[in-house]
Amino acid sequence: MHSQDSTVLVVEDDEPFRVRISRALSRRGFIVHAAADYNSGYSLIETLRPDYALLDLSLGKASGLDLLPEFRKKSPNTKITILTGYGSISTTVVALKNGAHHYLTKPAALEEIVSSFSQPGSVDNPSSEESYPTLSQVEWEYIQKILHGCGGNVTQAAKKLGLHRRSLQRKLAKHPEKLI
Numbered sequence: 001m002h003s004q005d006s007t008v009l010v011v012e013d014d015e016p017f018r019v020r021i022s023r024a025l026s027r028r029g030f031i032v033h034a035a036a037d038y039n040s041g042y043s044l045i046e047t048l049r050p051d052y053a054l055l056d057l058s059l060g061k062a063s064g065l066d067l068l069p070e071f072r073k074k075s076p077n078t079k080i081t082i083l084t085g086y087g088s089i090s091t092t093v094v095a096l097k098n099g100a101h102h103y104l105t106k107p108a109a110l111e112e113i114v115s116s117f118s119q120p121g122s123v124d125n126p127s128s129e130e131s132y133p134t135l136s137q138v139e140w141e142y143i144q145k146i147l148h149g150c151g152g153n154v155t156q157a158a159k160k161l162g163l164h165r166r167s168l169q170r171k172l173a174k175h176p177e178k179l180i
Contacts, residue, residue, distance in 0.1 A: 021113070057084035083104050083113070084103070
């Protein structure tokens with residue numbers, strides 16, 4: 001478990017969520033410092049050297065993944081949990097390879113977040129067998145990302161992907177249960 005004076009850096013651009021999670025962690029005995037964006041989080045890493053960090057994957061135009069190398073350089077003992085609303089295999093692999101200990105998708109319960117701080121992560125227990133996503137998994141995740149960015153508009157997504165609309169519809173029809 002954590003000690004009473006364990007510090008947590010929360011980097012989250014969604015203000016209501018940042019305030020809620022900060023209050024909840026404070027009630028659990030953590031000393032919480034919150035940042036609303038990449039730059040604020042970056043400036044707090046070296047000065048705080050927190051015990052734990054909770055980073056949102058999407059920080060406006062930046063990414064929580066971009067903060068991982070800074071933690072490795074300036075605060076290597078910080079246990080980092082990435083929290084995202086749009087989890088994918090490829091971002092999970094990148095996060096864990098770059099120093100995150102855990103990767104949780106929203107909505108995550110407070111218990112999950114707190115236990116991610118105290119459980120050994122995959123960085124602490126590296127697997128001898130590396131697992132890489134298949135080409136079809138990466139393709140599917142990319143299609144989903146573009147489709148989501150286009151608000152579900154298949155025609156617009158097909159143009160961005162450089163595909164004919166019907167080709168994209170055929171790809172989407174292969175996995176109807178996985179559509180956004």
